[in-house]
Amino acid sequence: DAGVTQSPTHLIKTRGQQVTLRCSPKSGHDTVSWYQQALGQGPQFIFQYYEEEERQRGNFPDRFSGHQFPNYSSELNVNALLLGDSALYLCASSLWNTPWEKLFFGSGTQLSVL
Amino acid sequence: DQQVKQNSPSLSVQEGRISILNCDYTNSMFDYFLWYKKYPAEGPTFLISISSIKDKNEDGRFTVFLNKSAKHLSLHIVPSQPGDSAVYFCAATSTGGATNKLIFGTGTLLAVQP
Numbered sequence: 001d002a003g004v005t006q007s008p009t010h011l012i013k014t015r016g017q018q019v020t021l022r023c024s025p026k027s028g029h030d031t032v033s034w035y036q037q038a039l040g041q042g043p044q045f046i047f048q049y050y051e052e053e054e055r056q057r058g059n060f061p062d063r064f065s066g067h068q069f070p071n072y073s074s075e076l077n078v079n080a081l082l083l084g085d086s087a088l089y090l091c092a093s094s095l096w097n098t099p100w101e102k103l104f105f106g107s108g109t110q111l112s113v114l
Numbered sequence: 115d116q117q118v119k120q121n122s123p124s125l126s127v128q129e130g131r132i133s134i135l136n137c138d139y140t141n142s143m144f145d146y147f148l149w150y151k152k153y154p155a156e157g158p159t160f161l162i163s164i165s166s167i168k169d170k171n172e173d174g175r176f177t178v179f180l181n182k183s184a185k186h187l188s189l190h191i192v193p194s195q196p197g198d199s200a201v202y203f204c205a206a207t208s209t210g211g212a213t214n215k216l217i218f219g220t221g222t223l224l225a226v227q228p
Contacts, residue, residue: 004157033215042118042203042218043158056215090157100148100207100216105157 002027004093004106012112013081021076021109025093029104031055032074034066035090037108043090049074050096078111086113117141118206120219128227133191135222137204140185144206148216149178149189152201161202162189194226 005024013019025032031050035043045058049068063079072093078085088108095102119138127133137147145166150158164171164178164187171178177190191198204219 035218040123040220042120042205042220043216044218045215048215058215092157100146101160101163103160103216105159107155107157 006106010110018079023074023091029093031096033092034076037088081113118219124223126225127194130193133194135189137187143208148205150203199226
């Protein structure tokens with residue numbers, strides 16, 4: 001049973017570019033959340049998708065957008081990249097409205113913005 | 115505004131001894147708390163949780179204590195093992211709130227020396 005898978009594992013972009021990160025949830029899960037973990041910080045909630053809709057959003061600008069597909073996989077898009085967007089981006093999946101203990105994280109995509 | 119704080123960036127403990135990791139929070143609406151463990155190049159994995167209606171929860175070598183009046187929780191690992199060496203994140207949430215999301219602390223790097 002595959003867990004949460006994210007691609008790519010590493011990515012280098014330059015300022016102003018756009019980036020798309022991908023996530024496949026754990027088998028049987030229907031809800032995907034995205035987190036940003038900057039160096040030396042804890043993960044920060046970006047947004048959550050369920051039934052192909054953004055259900056909750058953290059304190060991130062509109063440059064951060066997402067999508068969920070009918071197969072429950074998800075994409076995170078970041079436009080007009082800034083140096084400060086360099087971080088580990090974590091995807092987490094669960095079943096909608098299940099306990100927090102059932103939230104599973106992927107290994108993340110390390111994004112470097114030069 | 116750091117609502118969940120882990121003031122010790124790192125902790126070193128001898129194998130077999132007790133490890134105590136601390137976490138403070140400022141938001142009195144938080145009523146559910148979790149600890150996650152993160153190894154390098156892996157996503158965080160759930161370790162143990164506690165509801166605000168309890169002051170202690172135990173799972174094998176891991177015990178979490180909650181002091182609501184002090185807005186403080188701690189994770190005790192007894193006995194510590196080299197495989198426990200990882201970054202530990204404290205996370206909090208408000209289960210009755212409109213936005214049900216996890217707020218993470220900055221993490222504590224635990225090194226268990228053989």
